Amino acid sequence: xxxxxxxxxxxxxxxxxxxxxxxxxxxxxxxxxxxxxxxxxxxxxxxxxxxxxxxxxxxxxxxxxxxxxxxxxxxxxxxxxxxxxxxxxxxxxxxxxxxxxxxxxxxxxxxxxxxxxxxxxxxxxxxxxxxxxxxxxxxxxxxxxxxxxxxxxxxxxxxxxxxxxxxxxxxxxxxxxxxxxxxxxxxxxxxxxxxxxxxxxxxxxxxxxxxxxxxxxxxxxxxxxxxxxxxxxxxxxxxxxxxxxxxxxxxxxxxxxxxxxxxxxxxxxxxxxxxxxxxxxxxxxxxxxxxxxxxxxxx
Amino acid sequence: xxxxxxxxxxxxxxxxxxxxxxxxxxxxxxxxxxxxxxxxxxxxxxxxxxxxxxxxxxxxxxxxxxxxxxxxxxxxxxxxxxxxxxxxxxxxxxxxxxxxxxxxxxxxxxxxxxxxxxxxxxxxxxxxxxxxxxxxxxxxxxxxxxxxxxxxxxxxxxxxxxxxxxxxxxxxxxxxxxxxxxxxxxxxxxxxxxxxxxxxxxxxxxxxxxxxxxxxxxxxxxxxxxxxxxxxxxxxxxxxxxxxxxxxxxxxxxxxxxxxxxxxxxxxxxxxxxxxxxxxxxxxxxxxxxxxxxxxxxxxxxxxxxxxx
Numbered sequence: 001x002x003x004x005x006x007x008x009x010x011x012x013x014x015x016x017x018x019x020x021x022x023x024x025x026x027x028x029x030x031x032x033x034x035x036x037x038x039x040x041x042x043x044x045x046x047x048x049x050x051x052x053x054x055x056x057x058x059x060x061x062x063x064x065x066x067x068x069x070x071x072x073x074x075x076x077x078x079x080x081x082x083x084x085x086x087x088x089x090x091x092x093x094x095x096x097x098x099x100x101x102x103x104x105x106x107x108x109x110x111x112x113x114x115x116x117x118x119x120x121x122x123x124x125x126x127x128x129x130x131x132x133x134x135x136x137x138x139x140x141x142x143x144x145x146x147x148x149x150x151x152x153x154x155x156x157x158x159x160x161x162x163x164x165x166x167x168x169x170x171x172x173x174x175x176x177x178x179x180x181x182x183x184x185x186x187x188x189x190x191x192x193x194x195x196x197x198x199x200x201x202x203x204x205x206x207x208x209x210x211x212x213x214x215x216x217x218x219x220x221x222x223x224x225x226x227x228x229x230x231x232x233x234x235x236x237x238x239x240x241x242x243x244x245x246x247x248x249x250x251x252x253x254x255x256x257x258x259x260x261x262x263x264x265x266x267x268x269x270x271x272x273x274x275x276x277x278x279x280x281x282x283x284x285x286x287x288x289x290x291x292x293x294x295x296x297x298x299x
Numbered sequence: 300x301x302x303x304x305x306x307x308x309x310x311x312x313x314x315x316x317x318x319x320x321x322x323x324x325x326x327x328x329x330x331x332x333x334x335x336x337x338x339x340x341x342x343x344x345x346x347x348x349x350x351x352x353x354x355x356x357x358x359x360x361x362x363x364x365x366x367x368x369x370x371x372x373x374x375x376x377x378x379x380x381x382x383x384x385x386x387x388x389x390x391x392x393x394x395x396x397x398x399x400x401x402x403x404x405x406x407x408x409x410x411x412x413x414x415x416x417x418x419x420x421x422x423x424x425x426x427x428x429x430x431x432x433x434x435x436x437x438x439x440x441x442x443x444x445x446x447x448x449x450x451x452x453x454x455x456x457x458x459x460x461x462x463x464x465x466x467x468x469x470x471x472x473x474x475x476x477x478x479x480x481x482x483x484x485x486x487x488x489x490x491x492x493x494x495x496x497x498x499x500x501x502x503x504x505x506x507x508x509x510x511x512x513x514x515x516x517x518x519x520x521x522x523x524x525x526x527x528x529x530x531x532x533x534x535x536x537x538x539x540x541x542x543x544x545x546x547x548x549x550x551x552x553x554x555x556x557x558x559x560x561x562x563x564x565x566x567x568x569x570x571x572x573x574x575x576x577x578x579x580x581x582x583x584x585x586x587x588x589x590x591x592x593x594x595x596x597x598x599x600x601x602x603x604x605x606x607x608x
Binding site for chain 1: 324329376377379380383384386387388390391392394395398399401402518519522525526529530562563565566567568569570573574577578579
């Protein structure tokens with residue numbers, strides 16, 4: 001019983017990081033209606049920028065965090081320009097193939113610049129390990145959970161209370177309507193893309209700091225986790241993205257404990273496959289099903 | 300010289316992989332499961348020759364049929380979802396297949412030696428070609444005969460009602476349904492055909508490399524499979540062939556002299572191609588569609604631009 005509770009806590013913590021990745025994906029998909037295959041690799045660029053700073057000057061956590069964010073946002077801006085902004089609006093498949101090419105390019109570039117198998121990333125070892133009776137709480141996990149909560153609230157406020165947020169929501173509803181009502185579509189889409197990368201960068205930073213080491217394989221891993229978490233919750237709602245991440249983390253933690261590593265992977269994919277087919281609308285956010293169906297048709 | 304034959308073999312199996320995604324993409328479905336069907340074909344064909352001593356030809360046909368059967372079974376539930384949901388559902392299926400082979404150990408003894416898949420070690424010694432005295436150029440010619448047959452079949456299909464039906468579903472499902480097409484049958488049919496072609500390709504691939512392991516059949520291969528028809532364009536089967544030659548021949552092999560810069564240029568050239576030709580290198584023409592569906596006045600690209608945001 002204690003095991004189940006412990007697994008749940010661990011799962012929710014890592015799940016909140018997945019939720020952040022899913023948030024990034026949801027924002028991009030919301031305004032672009034296209035799949036960004038290079039999401040993980042742009043975050044990878046950020047993480048390696050942080051690791052480089054760490055290895056070069058043994059910088060503190062805050063400069064490393066800033067470098068991670070800056071790297072992720074710059075790489076995402078590059079991807080947005082080449083694969084989304086400059087490709088005609090109706091060619092969703094072209095954007096997908098193009099972002100795939102940039103995924104390969106960024107990942108190969110990182111692998112050449114950092115030829116070792118893995119690199120050290122600073123971890124939060126200053127914080128103490130919390131004990132609640134028989135349960136152990138790693139401080140990184142609490143940091144993850146709190147960061148995710150704060151970011152979601154901030155994002156929600158931005159989307160509902162600011163003019164920019166209104167523009168983003170208009171854009172995700174209808175590109176045409178947004179253009180007609182005077183929204184600078186290109187600029188809003190670009191900024192949303194950068195915000196998504198920054199959120200992903202925060203998640204990437206937390207994940208890397210928890211693991212303490214990073215490798216170039218992290219890029220694909222991030223893309224997969226974000227994509228899966230976004231899809232199990234249904235598309236197009238922030239709350240849903242977070243729930244999807246938490247569910248994914250929970251399932252993974254329990255399966256890992258009871259079935260081992262390869263059992264965990266199979267369980268996750270099998271559940272995902274079944275869930276997609278039985279609940280094509282996702283677990284949450286059923287309210288705007290019509291808008292979402294429209295979105296799905298367009299990919 | 301063997302190097303060039305080896306290269307031609309890679310082009311051949313990748314063309315089959317790309318064509319399997321092409322058939323499915325014609326109906327508007329982005330399937331990331333093709334690497335999974337390719338893996339099923341590879342392991343099945345390897346088992347047929349190495350474990351049961353079959354001839355190569357029945358072995359790859361069986362591999363194709365097994366892949367097609369599984370594609371058909373998966374197609375029914377998977378095609379209930381569309382767009383991004385389908386991408387992720389098929390991705391999940393492909394990964395399940397990969398993990399299945401990662402855990403599969405089943406070996407039989409033949410002539411004092413063990414043959415068969417051995418979990419993470421992979422499936423070694425699929426030595427049908429060397430054991431039967433096939434030379435490199437024999438194998439290459441064999442592969443390209445298979446590729447030519449598949450391409451001819453698809454090209455011919457494109458010019459029959461079947462091709463028009465596939466494209467009709469791909470362009471506008473509602474319109475296709477309203478003229479009485481059975482969407483499920485069309486999509487599952489395309490998925491099955493794609494599974495067969497991927498199985499053939501995988502079966503041949505297993506024999507050219509003699510050792511296969513689960514890692515090869517991951518998300519990367521699945522993305523390559525779908526990238527070929529997108530890059531080449533859905534106009535005809537030659538688009539996919541051209542894309543394979545462009546990516547595998549020019550970008551991966553041709554640019555080797557560039558050294559470290561190759562990977563940068565690889566991305567840049569594909570991005571450039573997609574920016575200049577968003578409908579693929581050879582573009583999208585569906586010349587017979589208008590006359591069969593009686594769509595009235597021909598509007599260039601109208602079938603695509605309708606989906607614009």
